[in-house]
Amino acid sequence: MTSSTSVPSLDRNPRVRITNVELLASAWHVLRRTTFDYQHGDGHWTTEQRETYDRGNGATVLLYDLAGGTVLLTRQFRYPVYVNDHPDGMFLETAAGLLDEDDAETAIRREAEEETGVRIGELQHVFDVYTSPGSVTERLHCYAAPYDPAARGEGGGLAEEGEDIEVVEFPFPAALKMIETGEIADAKTIMLLQWAALGGPFRTA
Structure with missing residues (x-):
């Protein structure tokens, strides 16, 4: 109808x-x-x-610990990728969420704390992207922020929304390698990791 x-x-x-x-x-x-x-x-x-x-606009953030050489990602079940040939649907990605009624910075601070337990201080806007311009209107606001491993909260997402999010920490070189192996197949995460290597906190030249 x-x-x-x-x-x-x-x-x-x-x-x-x-x-x-x-x-x-x-x-x-x-x-x-x-x-x-x-x-x-x-x-x-x-x-x-x-x-x-x-589906509305969204925001995401790459959380990094420069001193420890690590990045903080999430792993959760994503049915759309599971139904489209992902091995088990357990998807590695940067913390992210829809803006709802908030501005992008407020939204990503909220989502990062809910999903990873990190209360963001300094926040850097990196770029905005359209995720699937052939059919999806969404514009994704992409950020990066340092985190202190000793100051992390519990995270895990909101149980009332059915979220069951695992927080995972990787050495930055290992995370980059996971792009090549296909273990990280999420577009926003790939873009932010490559930015971090080429012009961001982990650039080598």
């Missing part, structure tokens, strides 16, 4: 004219089908349809 929704007033690109938006689902997040006219590079127009999945 579909229903029409209001057409957004997007006018930043004169080559795109939105004509109709249908609401397909909104049980968890929002799935829409949009019809629009698009002007190609040679000047001709075509009518296109795209479905977009709007």
